[in-house]
Amino acid sequence: MDTQQNTALTRALAEVPGPLPTRGVIHVVIPHTDRFTVVGNHLAQHPDLSCTAIGIAVLIQSLPQGTEVSIKALAARCREGEKRIAAALRELEAHGYLQRIRHRLTDRKVITRTVFCNQPTALPHPHHPAAQPHPHPCPRPASTAPEPASATAYAPAPAPTPAPAPAPAPAPAPEQISAPAPGQMPAPAPVPPAAPLPPRAPLALPVQPPPPAPPSVPLVPPPTAPKPPRRPLPRPGTPTTELDRAATALLSDLRSHAPRFTLSEGDIRQLAPAVAAWLEREAHPDAIRRTLTDDLPRPLRHPVKLLRHRLTALLPPPLPGACDLVVPARPRVVVTPFQTCDDCDRAFRSPAPGHCRDCRETREHRGADVHTAA
Structure with a gap:
């Protein structure tokens, strides 16, 4: 009584025609009337596909056209994680069941x-000699039937040339016709050959126009996320003539250390406030020069943009004051000494x-008793 039996399945098993196998699986086939998908054995019993890939393929085949089948959408439907689903999709793509195409829309x-x-x-x-080359690298989803093996299948076949009719034999003269000998049957008259039938016009099959060629996909897709706004160049808190002069001299002298940084006067006027902000924060000119010119990318295409980025992103903090460097004194803990x-x-x-607590209480009680007795 510990094992529950499915009585409906048992009754269906009794109606299975033919002798039942002694081992292995027994199929109880009930025809489907709705909500079913036809799956070929080449997929269900594929020797090189994993069970996860076969299950994902059956799931995709059962979904209606237009359903989202990305990795995240399939992970929301299945218990498998995104890594196993991605591996299964790669297996299906390697065996030709799946094809992913990057398509560019009109809005870029x-x-x-x-x-x-x-x-x-x-x-x-694609490598078969009789196969028609397809302009698109992947099959069209609207049709799964094989295409004609030759491009001449759509063109009408040339009409066969009729054979020339043989010339009719001349009729014998009446005096040449003799009666048959006794005991012999007269020879049958020769039947003239039938005139050849006119050739039938071949059926003109509808010529399907080739699908349009896919638009060219750029190697680098356009960015989908908006870029953060560019940070402004730093400026000194208190601009002075001395800071501006020192910053201009430092930028003009960069070409003597790195010839690539030969800046124009407009670029120097644009970057001088940022260098002045570094000088205001007590940055040494040699340190600023090394920060701007060391470890350059190759090739260096935009020197001004590189200087602008480094002056903004590597701006040092202001030096701390004398009060900030002083370690705060720890609060002094007063310890009460011991007494006897x-x-x-x-x-x-x-x-x-003096006296401890017990001795003070004893002295207070004695004083109260003496006062009461008096």
């Missing part, structure tokens, strides 16, 4: 379209010598 956005083919072996192989009681020699804490 790039999207990824997923094409699933339920029977990739039926598609014409004059009556019982017991140690107790008290700022001044």
